[in-house]
Amino acid sequence: MSFQLVLELLPSTLADGLILGLLYATIALGYTMVYGVLGLINFAHSEIFMVGAFVAVELLTYVLAGSPLHPVIQLVLAMIVAAAVSAALAGLAERVAYRPLRRSNAPKLAPLITAIGISLFLQDAVRFVESLFGQFIRPFPSMPFFDIPLPLTPNDSVPMKSLVILIVAGAMLAGLRYTVTHTRLGKAIRAVATDRMAASLMGIDVNRIVMLTFVIGGALAGVAGTLYALQFGRVDPFSGFIPGLKAFTAAVLGGIGSIPGAMVGGIVLGLIEMLIGTFVPILTNNAIGTEYKDIFAFGILILILIFKPTGLLGRPSTEKV
Amino acid sequence: MVSRPFSRSAWLIAYTLVVTLLCIFVFTGNGLMDTVAFVALLVPLFMASDFDKTDPRVGGLVLAFVLLCALPVIGMRNTFYLDVAIQVGIFAVLALGLNIVVGFAGLLDLGFVAFFAVGAYLWAIVSSPHGAALLGAGFPLQGDAFFVIVIVAIFVAAGAGALLGLPVLRLKGDYLAIVTLGFGEVIRVLANNLDKPVNITNGPQGIAGIAQPLTEAARVLATDTAVPAFRWQALIYYAVVLALVLVAVLANRRLDSSSIGRSWVAIREDEIAAQAMGVPLVRTKLIAFATGAAFAGTMGVLFAAKQTFVSPESFDFNQSIGILAMIVLGGLGSIRGVMMGAGLVTILNLQILKSLSAGLNHLRATGFEILGWSFANLPTQFEPSKYERLIFGLILIAMMLYRPRGLVPAERRPISARDAGRAS
Numbered sequence: 001m002s003f004q005l006v007l008e009l010l011p012s013t014l015a016d017g018l019i020l021g022l023l024y025a026t027i028a029l030g031y032t033m034v035y036g037v038l039g040l041i042n043f044a045h046s047e048i049f050m051v052g053a054f055v056a057v058e059l060l061t062y063v064l065a066g067s068p069l070h071p072v073i074q075l076v077l078a079m080i081v082a083a084a085v086s087a088a089l090a091g092l093a094e095r096v097a098y099r100p101l102r103r104s105n106a107p108k109l110a111p112l113i114t115a116i117g118i119s120l121f122l123q124d125a126v127r128f129v130e131s132l133f134g135q136f137i138r139p140f141p142s143m144p145f146f147d148i149p150l151p152l153t154p155n156d157s158v159p160m161k162s163l164v165i166l167i168v169a170g171a172m173l174a175g176l177r178y179t180v181t182h183t184r185l186g187k188a189i190r191a192v193a194t195d196r197m198a199a200s201l202m203g204i205d206v207n208r209i210v211m212l213t214f215v216i217g218g219a220l221a222g223v224a225g226t227l228y229a230l231q232f233g234r235v236d237p238f239s240g241f242i243p244g245l246k247a248f249t250a251a252v253l254g255g256i257g258s259i260p261g262a263m264v265g266g267i268v269l270g271l272i273e274m275l276i277g278t279f280v281p282i283l284t285n286n287a288i289g290t291e292y293k294d295i296f297a298f299g300i301l302i303l304i305l306i307f308k309p310t311g312l313l314g315r316p317s318t319e320k321v
Numbered sequence: 322m323v324s325r326p327f328s329r330s331a332w333l334i335a336y337t338l339v340v341t342l343l344c345i346f347v348f349t350g351n352g353l354m355d356t357v358a359f360v361a362l363l364v365p366l367f368m369a370s371d372f373d374k375t376d377p378r379v380g381g382l383v384l385a386f387v388l389l390c391a392l393p394v395i396g397m398r399n400t401f402y403l404d405v406a407i408q409v410g411i412f413a414v415l416a417l418g419l420n421i422v423v424g425f426a427g428l429l430d431l432g433f434v435a436f437f438a439v440g441a442y443l444w445a446i447v448s449s450p451h452g453a454a455l456l457g458a459g460f461p462l463q464g465d466a467f468f469v470i471v472i473v474a475i476f477v478a479a480g481a482g483a484l485l486g487l488p489v490l491r492l493k494g495d496y497l498a499i500v501t502l503g504f505g506e507v508i509r510v511l512a513n514n515l516d517k518p519v520n521i522t523n524g525p526q527g528i529a530g531i532a533q534p535l536t537e538a539a540r541v542l543a544t545d546t547a548v549p550a551f552r553w554q555a556l557i558y559y560a561v562v563l564a565l566v567l568v569a570v571l572a573n574r575r576l577d578s579s580s581i582g583r584s585w586v587a588i589r590e591d592e593i594a595a596q597a598m599g600v601p602l603v604r605t606k607l608i609a610f611a612t613g614a615a616f617a618g619t620m621g622v623l624f625a626a627k628q629t630f631v632s633p634e635s636f637d638f639n640q641s642i643g644i645l646a647m648i649v650l651g652g653l654g655s656i657r658g659v660m661m662g663a664g665l666v667t668i669l670n671l672q673i674l675k676s677l678s679a680g681l682n683h684l685r686a687t688g689f690e691i692l693g694w695s696f697a698n699l700p701t702q703f704e705p706s707k708y709e710r711l712i713f714g715l716i717l718i719a720m721m722l723y724r725p726r727g728l729v730p731a732e733r734r735p736i737s738a739r740d741a742g743r744a745s
Contacts (some may be wrong), residue, residue: 041495097718106725109429112498113649116642117717131702241638246500249731252499287518294510298503305496306488 006279011153013278014271019162021270022169023231028249028262029176030090030217030252036257037193037213040306043115044093046244047122048218052086053124053235054138055268061141071145074250075164075230083222090218092119094211119240127237129269137236139227165227172220173263179216180259189213249301255314264312273297330379337365337383341391349398356676359402360668362391370657388563399547403555405671407627410562411620413663414569417656418616421573422730423645424654425582426609427589428490429498431641432505436614438512438636439481440474440621442522443632448532451523466627467534471622478618479611481632486610490603493592501560504642512633527632531625534561558627565623566660569616573656576612585609639710646713650720652727661729669716670709678706 027049034042056078064074097114130136146164148158180186191199192209200206228243229235246269254265276292304312340362348358369375369383379563396403422430446452447470450642453460462470489500516524535557536550543550576582584605594601608634625631651662681704684696705712720727 035495039495040500097722101725104725106651106721108494109423109649109653110721110725112429113646114718114721116646117714117721119714120710120717121714124708124714128703128708128711210447245506248499249503252496256495273362289514289517291510291514295507298500298507301503302488302500305492305500309492309496 005282009278010284012156012158013274015152015158015162017271017274018267019158019165019270020274021250021267022165023228023244023251023266024247025266026169026172026220026227027243028251028266029172029259030221030224031248031251032215032254032256032259032262033141033176033217033220035251037189037210040098041115041248042090042113042214042217043091043112043244044118044122045090045128045217045221046095046240047119048086048090048093048240048245049221049225049228049244050235050237051089051122051126052082052218052222053229053239054130054225054237055085056082056226057138057140057229057235060136060143065141071143072164074143074258075146075226079168079223079226083219084228086222086225087215087218088123089198090214090221091211093141094214097208098214099207123237123240130237137234139233140233146230147202161230165231168227169264172223173259176220177259185209185212189211199281202270212237248295249297251312255302255311258311258313261311261313268312269297272300327654328624329374330376333365333368333375334378335381337362337387337391337685341387341432344391344395345398349395351399351676353680354677359395359405359672362387362395363664363668366664367661373680383588393559396559397552397556400552400555400588403559407555407558408671409664409667410566411624411627412560412644412647412667413420413566414562415617415659416651416663417569417657418443418613418620420613420648420654420656420659421576421585421616422609422613424648424659425577425589426585426606428606429494429501430610430647431498431502432508433501433613433617433644434636434638434640435485435505435508436478436481436617437621437624437640438631438633439477439478439614439634440509440618441476441625441631442512442528443477444622444625445531445617446521446529448626449528449530450540451520451528451530455519455521458590461532464532464534464536467532467622469608471619474618474622475615478621479615482611482614482616483607486607488520490610502638502641505638509633509637510634522633525633527630527634529630531631533626533629537730545580554733561623563621570656570660577656581605581608600624623637635673643713650717650727652729652731654731655727655729658727658729658731662727665728666713669713674705674709674712678704681705684725 027045030045030049032042032104034045057250059078059081060074064077067074069077093115097118098111101110101114133247146161147157148160150160150163151157178186188199188204188209189212191202191204192206192213196206199209225235228239232239247266250265250269251262252265253269254261254263256262260299273293273296276296277290280288280292280296281290344358344362348355365383366387369380369387372380375383379475392402392406396406415433418436419430419433422428422433444467446455448461448464448466450461485501485504489497489504492500512522513525515521516526522528533554536554539550539553539557542548542553554654584595584600587598587600588602588605592602624635628635644663647662647666648659649662650666651660652658681696681699685699686703688695690696
């Protein structure tokens with residue numbers, strides 16, 4: 001009986017898992033970019049993502065609501081503005097809280113602490129600003145277009161927004177991959193990632209490249225935030241933490257620093273979460289509930305790291321002695 | 322002519338006495354000025370513990386006077402101050418524990434509060450009515466079993482530390498950070514959801530009715546004197562915390578100067594070089610992890626007993642970050658700095674921001690004006706105590722930019738070959 005149920009639920013679970021995974025992956029791209037270049041966990045990334053989500057929701061609620069534009073164009077406009085704001089914020093964070101530390105030869109932990117400082121600051125700053133205008137939990141405005149069902153199997157469908165997320169996430173991955181492998185900027189980024197000193201000797205302005213890396217990462221976070229708000233229907237100032245954590249897990253899972261790795265890691269994590277969240281309660285008669293999916297996600301992370309410490313697509317790093 | 326060290330000591334003693342008298346006879350409430358006076362009373366602790374600049378005898382005397390006389394007397398009049406002191410003590414020991422892991426051994430642990438939760442739930446389960454339902458006859462334990470469970474918690478938490486450490490210690494730096502962060506989340510999820518199929522943690526409602534130690538003694542003292550029992554109870558906790566802080570400081574010092582402490586520092590500075598010199602990596606790291614966890618577990622037991630209530634909320638990521646921030650603010654690896662960081666952060670959150678909020682509310686209510694701008698216009702959302710994370714975040718950033726090594730940076734102790742031979 002339960003086997004029948006599993007078969008029925010499988011297609012939609014896989015689709016949901018893929019979408020969730022793509023969301024994680026889009027956030028993970030920002031982590032992976034910065035980590036690849038600086039070897040630094042940009043802890044503030046999850047809050048930059050949260051700010052992006054807020055900007056998109058506010059824009060759609062107050063500026064674009066009731067406009068005659070097609071919903072997709074509205075969403076794209078919101079994404080562009082969210083990306084711009086998030087990019088500016090990420091650049092500012094780099095300038096204020098990371099660059100001075102690179103100069104002053106501070107201990108390894110220092111940038112991590114400033115990142116946490118920025119995170120805490122942004123959470124409460126957004127909460128303060130939002131609560132000046134009422135509730136600080138903001139719903140995504142209702143846009144019926146994104147809920148149009150698209151048939152998946154004869155008796156199953158996914159909403160339009162899943163398709164939107166799939167397309168945008170695919171475009172982000174392809175665009176980023178092209179930028180890094182085929183453009184001058186990408187070449188400079190790879191040079192700085194390989195050896196900062198040598199890159200600067202070759203005439204690359206390292207600070208500019210690092211700044212651009214943060215800006216690109218921030219823009220990606222803004223787009224990801226918009227998608228996240230679209231998928232889950234609301235944002236609050238603390239909604240960055242858990243997705244940020246999951247995205248980082250995804251980045252590590254895929255091999256941090258590798259762009260396809262972030263994508264693969266995100267999708268694997270999203271699928272695992274959805275499959276476990278849906279089927280384990282059914283198979284155990286609710287003795288083990290959906291809440292345990294996080295435990296499985298981290299458990300799998302630990303297992304993978306033990307057997308393949310560089311992640312699924314990461315290359316082993318050799319250490320100079 | 323008086324020599325400089327003497328005059329410094331004399332100033333310190335005079336200052337301590339004046340502030341103590343002010344705190345006892347003038348500033349006895351919870352207002353802004355009272356908070357300032359209380360904080361001023363803690364300054365001598367910082368000065369006196371700097372034995373390089375202060376005569377150790379004078380320093381010891383001032384420390385003993387403030388901790389054993391001034392604070393208990395002030396606290397018995399207004400138990401809020403004892404509460405603050407107990408919280409500072411709890412966090413000081415937690416910070417000392419994390420300092421072993423992060424400061425000495427250089428293993429970034431972002432889920433430290435998990436071990437604190439292990440200790441807290443241990444005492445909560447064995448000593449509450451909820452535990453009686455779970456464990457059956459013989460439970461709940463009497464309050465005085467606290468002292469036994471404190472010892473048990475050391476081993477249980479150290480075991481949990483080793484258990485986590487075994488699989489993950491092969492990871493380095495950021496990977497270790499993310500795994501420990503995940504572990505902290507796992508413990509929180511477990512605490513939140515282990516109410517079915519078997520109800521172990523009572524889920525998000527938490528466990529209430531946890532026993533307190535030495536309640537009998539507090540009752541007897543209360544009948545003998547005119548002071549109510551809850552004040553004596555607070556004083557008892559204060560004494561227990563003080564003793565634990567003392568033990569923790571001594572243990573930290575001994576570890577710091579022992580051969581295992583040297584191995585930790587060696588691993589922190591260069592893992593490969595340390596390994597090449599014969600330091601067993603996994604064992605050394607495991608000991609660091611287990612030792613730090615043991616500190617946290619012990620304080621967890623005390624925390625549960627003090628609050629008489631535990632719930633998953635007390636053990637979230639922000640707590641782990643808070644403790645990490647304390648040790649980084651104070652100065653990684655420096656015992657005195659770490660304790661100061663714990664004190665500053667706790668007092669900031671518990672006292673300074675709250676009394677600032679109260680002060681601002683007062684100004685708003687009375688319509689106080691400054692340069693023609695009335696405080697009545699201040700938005701009601703603006704209350705410093707609600708935005709402790711914002712302020713805390715700014716402090717973290719500013720500290721790292723201006724004092725990246727903390728307020729009291731750790732010093733390198735020179736060591737000669739002969740000392741090294743003796744230590745190993």
